[in-house]
Amino acid sequence: MTFTANHLWLIPTLPLLAAGLGALAPSKDRRLAAGSAIVAMAISFVLACLALQSALQAPATHAVANFAWFDLGASPMRLGFLLDPLTAFMCVMVTFVGLLIFIFSLGYMQADANFKQFFCFLSLFAAAMLGVLVANSLLLLFICWELVGLASYLLIGFWFHKPSAAAAAKKAFITTRIGDLGLLLGLLWLYDATGSLLFYDGGQGVLENTALAALAGQTLGGGLALSTAIGLLIFCGAIGKSGQFPLHVWLPDAMEGPTPVSALIHAATMVAAGVFLVARVYPLMQIDAALAAVPVHALTVVAFIGAITALLGAFIACGQNDIKRVLAFSTVSQLGYMMLALGVGSWTAAIFHLLTHAFFKALLFLGAGSVIHAAHHEQDIRLLGGLRPKMKITFATFAIGMMALSGVPFLFSGFWSKEAILHAAHAWDVSHLPLYAGLAAVVLTAFYMTRLVAETFLGQPRSAAAEHAHENSAVMTIPLILLALGAIGLGFLGTPAWPWLQARLSGTELHSSLHHLMEGSGLMLLSIGLVGVGLGLGWWLYGRRLRTTAEARDPLVVTAPQVMAALANRLGFDELYAATVGRLNHFTATLAQGIDRWVLGGLVNFLAQLGVFSGTVNRQLDEDGLNGGFDQISASVRGSGQRYAQAQTGEAHGYLRVMAVAFIVLALVLVLGGAR
Amino acid sequence: MTPLHLCLLISSGLFCIGLTGALARSNTILVLLGIELMLNAANLNFIAFWRFGPAPSPANGMIFVLFAIAVAAAEAAVGLALIIAVYRHQKNIRLQEANTLRG
């Protein structure tokens, strides 16, 4: 049997069933909830592998299975499933990483009272995420997209008894909703413009030439192509979900959720959905690049947003002290990289980085989770330290992840994917600013990762929690090891010498030769050098003189206190939003009051002053005229109000009677006036 | 006098009876039932036009009626629940006494 797009619906359905089962199960029944979730995920993984194998046989085609959902007026609303290498690779990644994280959660959530709900939510999330991946309709994608948001909300707020977690969940939900509003608008506009929401539909889909040409052909006011506008609106959704600047603020706060959640949702899968979305609608984003007359290309915006995010995230990560928040900002930064790659025209590089990043970032998060679990939920790196001898496996895998993330050359996957992005940025002819931002971020990434590892694992324990830490059970370490293997091995699928992954993704011929490796060696050497600088800087500042007490001041804080304070404060984005967006609400609310108080009140005051003044002239006149006038006005207002209120008798019969009489009048009018 | 005329007369009669009942009775349940009667009269019209109308389409009238019945069921359930809630609150169900929302 061959796996075709017709069977694709099975992949998200299985976790959904597991979620339903988990919801039904009695809450004591831990084994069942977790078991069904893991089994469903494992089967989904196998199916995803089958799908990949089937997709690789014809990488250039988009196999679809469309069906009509219901009729909306004359035209049917159609949904569908899509099988191409992009979907298949993503499915394999999500199911594999998800499976490992599920297993890890067995150990991590072991003591939690709501163990069952956790797996239920995780399964729901996996189902929704896989739904996003297999959708062949922007509508189906949007539905699953929102479900992903819901699952994320539930999971971030899983420890809802912590006020900070509840607030973070709310923040994440609302912030991503802002982006989703854009996505929804884009969706509606697209439907309005093309009459379809299917991506591929045998030539009729929105990502196929007919529709694209029509979209690119139309221009709006200001010379903006229609496709650009829709593309940017859709990109808004990606900004929200992928934590891009300026909507990145929710992602670090989302670390309030349990660590497996952070690993699964906020590192490996959900945040990558934004990147996936842009890659999915890439033909739409790309079509305006051929148009010279337009003022702005959609992809240019993407590239610059990505570049800003990459640099910003890396910067802020340097100043964080919470182990998970460092990783969170690192995620923001890496997502910026992917967006950058998309923007500069190499979506295959973006997906390559997405896949490798999913592995090593999940690894890092799970490593962090392992540390946190061992250290009795201590997350502050200043209070950790000295864990290396106690937790050898965790340290080793964490170090692998750190080197992959930093881009330590040749052996680690992060290096190759990052190289691919930098090369693409270098080849971009619009501007080199993104390249420079990317290069700067390379230094910073290597720097903050070194800092993180040195602070957490080296030196001596700086708190009782770190003192008593010990290695976790196999159920937690085995996923780490597997992920570490992936973090190393995955990079070789897309080296410049043998760009198998890129070729398979884009459906082009595979050219493998060492020659390509040599071609870009200049840039490669530069980036290797920059990684070295970053590592060295980190070692010089943190590794050389290891912190001995928790109170000891950070070397950077000593040198640049203001900068570090600002970084620790995340450059004040939250405050900025509180001061702008949040304040806007407050402002409009107070505006009315202000008008009342100052304008009208001033007027009244003025009149009163006038009255007082005139009162001194002629008190009698004043009382009869002005005050009397006010009284009269208010009395008349009250009187008319009362008269209107009398109509509101509260008696349903009265209303009914009025309706009946009105109906009679209407009937009379129709009969006498319009009878045919 | 075609059958259609007859149907329409019957349904308008039913409608007027429902309306009169809803207006005249003080018991909220009966008022609600009067409204149900009016709904039924409307349904009757749908069927009449579907059956005896000029261009009968295969199922339109019927589907309208089905939807109307479903909505009526929902309405009755909510209405009667409201009545029970009101009764619990003020110990009777006379409509004219449920006027706390007056202006």
Added chain:
Amino acid sequence: MSAAALTDSFLERAPLALRDWVVNFLPAPLQWLGHHLITIIAVLAVFGTFFAFTTIAERKLLARLQNRLGPNRSGLPWIKGLTLFGLSQPFADAIKTLTKEDIVPAAADKCLHFLAPVIVVAFSLMTFAVLPFGRHLIPVELDAALLYFFAAGAATELAIFMAGWSSRNKYSLLAAMRALAQLISYELPLILSVVPIVLVTSTLSTQNIVLAQGGWTFGFLPHWFVFTPWGFPAFIIFLVAALAESNRSPFDLPEAESELIAGHLTEYSGFKYALFFMAEYFGLTALSGLGVTLFLGGWQAPIAALQFIPSYAWFMLKLIGMLVFFIWIRGTLLRLRIDQLTRLAWQFLVPLALLNVGNAAFWILTASWSGPLQLIRWAISLAIIVIPFILLGRTLTAGYAPRTYRYAP
């Protein structure tokens, strides 16, 4: 004999031939009337006798299930010493109830008090109209037969309410309310359990549903719906709901003599009581007939080789089997408490029935699977229903355990 010959054999057509022969004696304008009257009379006669013998069968079977003998004395009035195993008992009972005094309470709403038993019998008889008794034997062939069946069944609730209210007896009224709550609660799983069949066969006509169950695998595995992973749970749910709908043990709370002095029947005596009694058995028979039609293949023979036996005989056999099963249940299980009853309906049967609808949808979606996939299809479909069954069962029985008796040995 070929299949066509079988379906048209003389035996198969005998009842129809008889009817046509009688009708031919009538003048032409009255023939349609005679046609329908004969059908009605036939149904009344067959199921009237069937009812009579159900009562005696129930009494004898119940007795046997409890190691008793049951009624075995009544014979014929003019022959001494002939007992006929007590088979004439129902006729004796009928004479007894008919000659009993008919008491109407002074405060009762006389009109409604009289109408209630009439309505209940009329509507329960009406349900027989759409049951296909044989290959060619169906009183009325309706397109929306299933809907008709449930619509006619819904009216019995009204009759019970009328009986309870018009008696002006607070026990009657309370019991009627309780009965209504029970009937409404179980109407839902009953209808939901039938939905999968409608989904799969995409028809509401009972005759078509029976036709859809025709055929055998290897000549001896009938394609009845009860032998599918969605049909079996639906059948079980149907059975439970049918038990509750016909007020039979273990759901006989509405007329629990020991608790509610016979509920809404308290103020009824003599013939009216007998009518209620009859309606109850008619309802039970009709529901069993529906169960046979929907799940047990209706009039289809269980084995291909047995097709020479006329189809109505098979229907009756299956019907008797169902009734025997119901009696068996009555002889075994204890009466439930009202809270257990409603909990069973809302927390167990309704969710399970809903899941089963989904199960049937899955079955339809995977209709094209064959070969080894067929096994997977069965496994998934079974898992969909069995796992929630176990889970729901666990939550339902949580806190219950076999009672330990302190002083018992």
Added chain:
Amino acid sequence: MLGSGIINGLIVTAKNFAGSYHDPERMVTVEYPEQKTVLPENYRNFPFLITENATDPMGTLRCVACQICEKECPPQCIIIEKSKDKKPDATGKLQLYPAIFGIDTSVCMSCQICVEVCPFDAIKMDKVFEIATTDRFQDLFLDRERLAKPNSYYHEIHPVEAAEVDGRLLAERKAAEEKAKVAAAAKAAAAAAKPVVTPPPATP
């Protein structure tokens, strides 16, 4: 698992069903007119009067019409009228006898108090239960003739109790005879002592 109990129950009743056809031991039904259960020894319902001799029931009633039972009967269902003359009883002693002795069984509550108080063991509890009649006034009022049943019947229905009663009566009678003998002897002695001045010393 839910439902296993139901299946177990069904199996139990199915076994009953099958068993009821081949295993008569299981059956609890007694087909009454043809078969009857053996009543336990202590079963009782209504009182009856004991006669010594079945051939002459009215002549040999133990009852002496002392009317204690009539007075003690809580529902007052016993009516006794004494005879005017006396007849010798079983021991030959002259006693009154009941001219009328009636028990209204529609009133009697089977309390057995009459039996307890009877000093002559003349009234005992019966074991009959087929007492249905067509007339609820005359037929339920049992008169002397219908109440009288021989002692042998008493032995038949309550063998243990009857044996004990007979033994006691016998002992009492013996004691009475002894006493009578002694009294007679004493009397004779006294009679003898009158003419003889010095009576012979009594036996030690």
Added chain:
Amino acid sequence: MLGSAAAAMLLRNLIHSALLLILSWASVAAFYLWAGAEFAAFAQILVYVGAISMVVLFAVLLTRQNQVADVVIEPASRKRATTALTVGACLAGILSAAVVASRFPAAAVTAPATTVKLIGLELMERHGAALLIIGVILTVALIGATLLAATEAKRNPEDAP
């Protein structure tokens, strides 16, 4: 149908009027049958006679009040009844005049052939969105009705602050 409906609206005994209303609903169903709309007729019986009537009767029984209070006819309600009758009569007059006056194109001789299957297909395909919405409405109504009618549960002592 009209008679029972009118009687239902006139009768003082609530139960009787409810039962009469049910009768008039049933006769509406009979009308549907006559018009050839089998499916609608059975649905009408199932929903109105089977379900709504039960709800109505329950509501009547749950909200019973003193029989005495109802006997007093206030002048206000007399007045209301007169207005209602006037309004109803006016409307009836207008509507029937309009109906009688209007001409309709010739009726189809036979009822449109509507099978259950056709209705099902129409419902699921052309009117799928409406069906979904109806489902949502019914669910919401069910939950809402339950919430409204349910007595407020006693608060857990643990919930108190």
